[in-house]
Amino acid sequence: MSDPETTSDPDKINATRSRLADLGPHQFWRSLDEAAATPEFEKYLHREFPSQLAVWDDPVGRRSFLKLMAASLALAGVTGCTRSPEEKIVPYVRSPEELIPGQPQFYATAMPRGGYGYGVLAESHQGRPTKIEGNPEHPLSRGGTDAFMQASILSLYDPDRSQTILHRGVIETWEAFVSAMATEMAKQRKQQGRGLRILTGTVTSPTLAAQLADLLQALPQAKWHTFEPSAADSVQAGARLAFGRSVDTVLHFDQARVIVALDCDFLSALPASLQYARDFIDARRVATDSRTMNRLYVAECTPSLTGAMADHRIPLVPSRIETLARHMLQHLKSGTSIDPTQVPEGIPIPWLTAVMEDLLKHRGASLVAVGPGHPAHVQALVHAINQVLGNVGSTVTYIDPVVAAPSSAGSTLRDLVADMAGGNVQALIILQGNPVYNTPGELAFASQLDKVPLRIHLSDYYDETSFFCDWHIPAEHYLESWSDIRAPDGTASIVQPLITPLYDGKSPHIILDVLMGKPGGTAHEIVQGYWKQRLAGEAFPQRWRKALHDGVIENTSSKPIDVKLQSGSDAVPGAVGSRPIDKASFEIDFRFDPTVWDGQYANNGWLQELPKPLTKITWDNVAAISPTMAEQLKVSSGDLLEITVDGRSLQAPVWIMPGQADRCVSLTFGYGRTQAGHIGTGRGYNAYSILPEREGWFHSGTVRKIAGHQILATTQHHHNMEGRDIVRVTTLDMVQHPPETTHQADPAESMYAGFKYEGNAWGMVIDQTACIGCNACVVACQAENNIPVVGKEQVAVGREMHWLRIDRYYHGPLDDPETYFQPMMCVHCEEAPCEVVCPVAATVHDSEGTSNMIYNRCVGTRYCSNNCPYKVRRFNYLQFADETTPSLKLLRNPDVTVRSRGVMEKCSYCIQRISAARIDAKIEHLPLVPEGGVVTACQQACPTRAITFGNLANRESEVRKLKSSPLNYGVLAELKTLPRTTYLARVVNPHPSLPTPGAVDAHRVTTGKVEP
C-alpha cells in the first residue's frame, strides 16, 4: 500500500528532483533533466544550498524550486548565459479580422469536466486566451462559472503539461506512432479487433461517439470501456431499477417550494450544479420585490455547500439515508402522521415531522434528491418518492441519457480489468483519464495493465498512467482543440480552439482516425464533418457559424420523456442500509475534493491554493471527523489516522469538522498524486487506493490513531463571530413582517464636509442569501488580476494573496452549527483608514469612490494593512509572482500590473474594467457609464448572481436599488468607514415549528430606508 504521507514529508527537494527526472525529456526541461538526473548534481545541490533549502522552505514546488534550480544551474554553468535566438518583429501585413490591438476578443467554446460540457466565453488578447467567463447562452452556466472553469486557463499554460510523444520514455515522432498503429491495427483487423480495447472517460461528444461506433463496427470484437471516477454507476442502475431503462434525471429547483436533499450536494457536486445553484437561489431572493422563498432540508454526513444553505440540516451517517428515504416513502404512501416510536435512530423527530408536513403541503412543488454516492435501490426509492409526491413533470423530469455509452454488455471497468488479467487484451488505448491513479484500489488496475502488450495513453500530463504505458501522446487542452460536447441537459456545444496547440498535443478524434487507418485528417474536419450531416445542408455554413458564435447548437437539448415507475422497485432491499451498524467500525465516506476534484486539477496552483469552502484548508486533503469522535479518539486536527477499508489502508490527517455526522469519516479524492507535476505531486493521501469496487461511495471501515502530525495550511482559524455584528441573519417572516422597533443609528456626522462625488460612483452589494460559498469568484479574481500562488508554507504563515476571500462563520452548537459565508474583499471605504496612514500616498481615493493602489509608488510599510479593519490588503512578502516561467507570461491579463516583491495589493473593483468602460462612455459622449457597463470579475463569475456592482450615480441602477433594501448594511460601518461595498442580510426560511437559527437577531437588521 502506498503511503502518501511518508513519501511527501522527508526530503522534498530530493523527491521533486526525481519527479522532475521522471517527467521525461520535455522540451522545457530538457537541459535541466540532464543535469538533475545525476547523483553528482543532487549532491552538489545539497552541498551548495542547504541553508536556502531550509530558509525558503521550498516544497511549494515549482516556484521556489525553479529559483533554486535556475540559480544552481547557472552556477554550475549548465544553462546560464545562453544567448536567446534572434527574432524579428514585423507588423501584421494583413490585420486579422476584427482584431483591435489592446481590445480582447471573446470566443464561445465549452470546457469538459467529467465528460460534460460547460459553456464558456474565452477572452483572448492578441491570440492568447487569458480568462474564462461563463457563456450566457449556455443552459448550464448561463454566464456563471465554477472555480474549475476559472482555473482551467492556468492548466493550459501549465509548464508541467506533457509536451512530446514518448515511446517507453524516449521522444518519438507522430509519424512513428502512426506507423506503429498501422502495424498493430493491421494485426487487429485480421482478428476483428479481438485484442483491442479502448478506455475512455464519460463521452458525451457526438462526434467521438460516432467515431467509436464506426470503429466498433469495423472491428466487432474490439471493446470500448468507459470509466469516469465522478460518474457513479448507481445513478443509472437506480434509474434502470425504477423505470426499467436508463434515463437522466433533471431537477427543476426553480419550480420547487420545498426541497429535501438526502446527502445530495446539488449546489456544487453534480454535473448540473451550476444550473441548479442558479435556479435554487433565484427562488430565494427576497431583497427587493419577491417575498417568497423555497425551504431546504438537508440530511448529510459531512457539511457541504448545500448543507450550509439549508434552512434545517441534520447530520446523518450515509447508511441511514436509506432508512430515512424508506421511512419517508412509507409515510407518504400511507399518509399517516409520524409515529415517534418508528422513527429510526439518529433522525430528529421534529425535523422529520416538519419535512413530511412540508412535502405533503407542497405536492407537485417539492423535490427530493439523493446523492450519486448512494446505491441503486436508494436512487430508486427517491424516484418513487418524487412520483408519489407528484413532482414528476414539474420539479423532476427525465430525459434520454446524455452520455454515449457502449452498447455492448461487459463494458465496465471491472470487465476490462478481468480481460487484462485473463490476457485477452493485446492493445489498450486509453483516451484521456488516469485509471492507474483513480480507479478503485480494489481493482489493482496498474498491475493488470502491466499484462497488456501494447498500452497507449493520450493525456495532458505524463501522469501515473502514462508511466505504465508504452506510448504517451500529449493531449490538447480544450482551448487548443476542436471537438463537441453535451451539457447534462443534452445541449450540444462545439469546442473550438483559441490557440494552436502549445505543445503539439493531439485530440482523441485524431487518435481514433489513426486507429481507423485514415491519418492525416484534422479534428476540425472530423467535427465539422459530423455536424455537416446533422445541420441542414444548404444553410450549414451559417448554422455552423452560429453554433460557434453562440457556443450552443440550437435545439439540441433533450426533451423530457415519459417513464413509468416499475412496481416493486422501491421495495428492493439494500445491501448497505439493512446491514446492522457494527459498533467497532466506522462509515468511511468518499467525496470529490471541492478544489482539485477527482485529481485532474492536482497540478493547478490556483485550485490547490483555493481554500476548501468549509474547512478553508489549502494544498491538502484531510479526513473529516466529528468533534465527538475526535474526543473519543483523542486526536486534534492534523494528527494522523490510519483508515482501513477491506484490508486496504491509508494515513490521513484529521480535521475536526463541526457538523460532521458521528462515527463517519469523510475522505476526499484528488490527492496523493505521484506523477502530477511540480505542484500536485506528493500532496495528501490517495483515497482511491482504499476504495472498494462495490457500488456506493461509503463503506464501513476501521479508524485508528497513529503517531505523527501534519501541518495543515488553513486560511481561517477563527470561526466564531464573537458576538460581533458581521453576518446579519434574519428570517423570511421578519422580512415579510418587519418588526417596527428596530432601528439602527447612522454613524455620527463628521466634523468635516464630505467629498462631493460627481460623475460615476462605484458601489457593490453582496447578497448573503445568494452566496453559496462556491469559490468561483475567488479564482475569477485571481485570474483577472494576476494574483500569484504562494505555496503551502506561505499560506500556513498567513501570506496568501487572494484579494477576495470567503469568510465562513459558524454559529450554534459544535456538533451541528449554522454556517454562514461572507465574501470579503476591499469594501472601498469612502473614509478609508488605509489611505491616511500611507506615508507616500501609494493608496489614494479617486473621484469615483474607489480606493486605489499605486503599486509603483508603494514602498511597503504595511501600515495600511494594519489600519484596515477588514484585513483585505495582501502583501508581497516575497517575490510571489512568477516572472520567469515563459508559458505563465502568456497567461497574464495584460491590463493588470504584475506586482513585485514588497508591494501591497488589494481588490481594485477591477479598475481595468472600469477604465475601459469609462473610455467607452467618453467615446459615446455619455455623462455616466451606463448600467451594465462594468462587470467585475467576481460578479461575472458568480453562478448565483450574489454580487451586484454598478454606478450609484445612476438612479436606476440595480446596485442603488439593492442599497435601499432594508436588508442592506455595511460591515463594520460603525467605524464610519462608509464602505462602498455593502451586504444584504442572509435571509433564512425556517419551518415555524422548528427552532429559528440562533444567529437571527431582529435588532441587527435595519428596517429603515438607507440612502446610498
Place this chain on the structure above:
Amino acid sequence: MTPDGLGDPGSAVHAGNVAPSPAPPRVLEPGQTYASVTDKISAIALAHRHPRSWMIGFIASSLLLMVFLYASGLLLITGIGLWGNNVPVAWAFDIINFVWWIGIGHAGTLISAVLLLFRQEWRTSINRFAEAMTLFAVACAGLYPILHLGRPWVFYWLMPYPNTFGLWPQFRSPLVWDVFAVSTYATVSFLFWYVGLIPDFAVLRDRARRPFAQIVYGILAMGWRGSAIHWQRYETAYLLLAGLATPLVVSVHTIVGFDFAVSIVPGWHQTLLPPYFVAGAIFSGFAMVMTLAIPLRAVYGLEDFITLRHLDNMAQIMLATGLMVGYGYLMEVFCAWYSGNQFEWYVTINRAFGPYALCYWALIACNIVIPQLIWFRSVRSNVTALFVIALIVNIGMWLERFVIIVISLHRDYLPSAWEMYYPSVWDFAQFLGSIGLFLTLLFLFIRFLPVISIFELRELVHETDGGQRS
C-alpha cells in the same frame, strides 16, 4: 572657572537626593584632582594596547554585528518574507525593535539636556556615556524602519524633496512625522554629543603621542584652544542645544506613540499612548544606562566617577517612570472597559488571557512588579541587584512593545482574519544582530573617546574641592 549655569552645587545635590541623611553617597569620590581625573579618563582612550576585556567584548559584539549584516543582506536579497510577519500581523519584530531602540535612546538626551537645565550636576559622570548610548540606539532604531520596508531601496520617498514625480510625502501619515522626529532627534543628539566632546578632543589631542591620533583628535577638536572666549561661546552653544534638545525628549516618543494612536486598530487607538510611550521610553532609557554603566565602571575602575549616588538617582528615576508606565497599563484597561467598545475590550481580554498571555504577564512582572524592589534602600545600594533589575526592565519594555503591536494586530475586527504570529529565526538574528551593532559602536566609543566628560569632571573637582564636599 565657574560657569554661571551651574549655580550652587550644594543645593542641587540636596534637591536631587530623596533621602538626605545619613551620609548621602557622593557624586565624586574624594581624592580626585584635576590631573588624576584627566589622566584616568584620557588614558582609556590613548592606551596603546587594547585591554583584554575590551578585546573579548569587542570581538563578541562584532560577531553579533556580522549576524546583523548577514541577516540584513539576506533580507535585502530575499524580501521581508524572511521574517514571520504576515497579514494581519504586518508589523512585528521590526517595529517592536524600532520602538524599543528609540525608547532606549531617550535617556541620553534627558540626562544631558533636561538634567543640565535642571542643574543636576550629578549627571556629569554619566552624560557623555548616555549621549553616546542614545546616538547608537537611535542608529539601531533608524535602521529598522528602512529595513522593514517592502522595497527599502526607495526609502527616501518618505522624505520631502523636489522630484520629477511632482509628489510630496503624504503628510497625514504618522510615518512621515516619524521621519522628521527621528531624523531631528538623531541630528540634535549627535550635535549635542559632538559639541560636548570638543574640549575633551582637545585634551586627547594634546596628550596623544602618536601622530595619527594627534591628527585625528586634532581635526575633531576643531581648533579648540581653551581660551576664555571659546569657553564663553561654548557654554552658550551647549545651553542652547540643551534647550533645543529638551522638547525632543517628549516629541520623539510622542510621535512614535502617534504611529499607533492615530490608527484605528483596537489597542492602538487611544489618546493615552503618547504620554505613556514617553514615560516608557525614559524608563527603558535609564534601565539601559544602568545596564551598561554598571559593568563599565567595574571593568575600568570608574567607581570614583560613577558612584553609588548616580546609580541611586537613576534607580529612583526608573522607579518613578516605571510607576507612570504602570498607571498607563491601568488606564488602558480602564479605558477599554469604560468605553464599552467590544473590540477594545476584546483586545484587553485577549492580551491578558489570549494565546500570548504569557508575554503580557511577563511584561507586568518585569515592568511593574520587580521594579518595586527599588523602593528599598538596600536594593538601591546593591549594584548587582540594580543591574539585574535594569536588565529585567529592558526585557519588560521589549515585551511591552510586543504586547502592543503583535497582540493588538493578531486579533482585530473580523475574526475570520485572525492569525497567529510566530517569529522566524531571522527575526531573532536581526534583533540580536542589532544589539551587536549597538555594542560594537559602544565598544569603539569606550576605546577611543573619553567615556566621561573630562572637563566637566574637572569642574566638579573644583566645585566639590576634589570630592571633599559632597
